[in-house]
Amino acid sequence: MIDSKVTELLKKTQLSVTDGRRRILELFLQHEGALSHGDIEKKAGEKFDRVTVYRTLQAFLEKGLIHSIPSSDNSIRYALCKEECSEGHHRDDHVHFICNQCGNATCLEELVVPSIKLPRGYTAQQVEVLVSGICKSCSSR
């Protein structure tokens, strides 16, 4: 069932359905939270080449299947986009949370980023809000 969803998603974005893409997309669907390139390599790396992972993430990004979450420690993470996203048209306007304890990153889809009033002369095209702290599962331990 998750398998058919994977295929459906790939078809919808006009990406040809290959083992690698299926596997990586599956990882995103299974894993609640964001994944870094490294994570994916670890989880699927024995079956696929490093280069394939790079190219797959690249393709997913371009097609609007996933979006990237900035980081200040050189480990950019990626997370699934909601259905409304498509090529070029990202609607990636939620807050991202990174746990300082477990290191996991999650999309807080229910929290829309606030609009920021910029100084005269500046034009905003995208706003990213990155909150770090202690996540739900870490604080309940």
Add this chain to the structure above:
Amino acid sequence: MIDSKVTELLKKTQLSVTDGRRRILELFLQHEGALSHGDIEKKAGEKFDRVTVYRTLQAFLEKGLIHSIPSSDNSIRYALCKEECSEGHHRDDHVHFICNQCGNATCLEELVVPSIKLPRGYTAQQVEVLVSGICKSCSSR
């Protein structure tokens, strides 16, 4: 005059005053906006070893002289902290702006990040707001 400020800053943070540190700190003071490791290497790299740049930035970060600005393109940038920052005690609560045209990053010190109300179970320790768009100097051209 900028030279004495550089020395003063280093002294205040109990870093020994060396040519490399002076040069790099000078770059930050001169250059309005944030600098990536690469930028610094380009601007000062012929005089100093790559490793020195890494270690200097590391030291500046730890002492609270600079703070890092997350990115989603693997080019973390650094910018000078305000005076109030010190070891451990960062007061780095302003909005960061990245220009999609010229690529420069600036601290919008006058814009304090909004407080974000998180879902139950989450605790915020830091909030980072990253706005991208067109900056002042690019839009006036």
Add this chain to the structure above:
DNA sequence: CAACAAATGCAACAAAGTTGCAAAAAGAAC
């Protein structure tokens, strides 16, 4: 200006990311 502590440069590595190209797999047409 000694004596000590700290920072630097170098070399050697490890890890991350990129590119070109031949082989393999997917998609389309019959």
Add this chain to the structure above:
DNA sequence: GTTCTTTTTGCAACTTTGTTGCATTTGTTG
């Protein structure tokens, strides 16, 4: 299903980025 075309993959080679240990140099302190 077979064939043809297009796309993707894996591999190799390479570039860039980041790390570590150690001897040498440079700063700091009295």
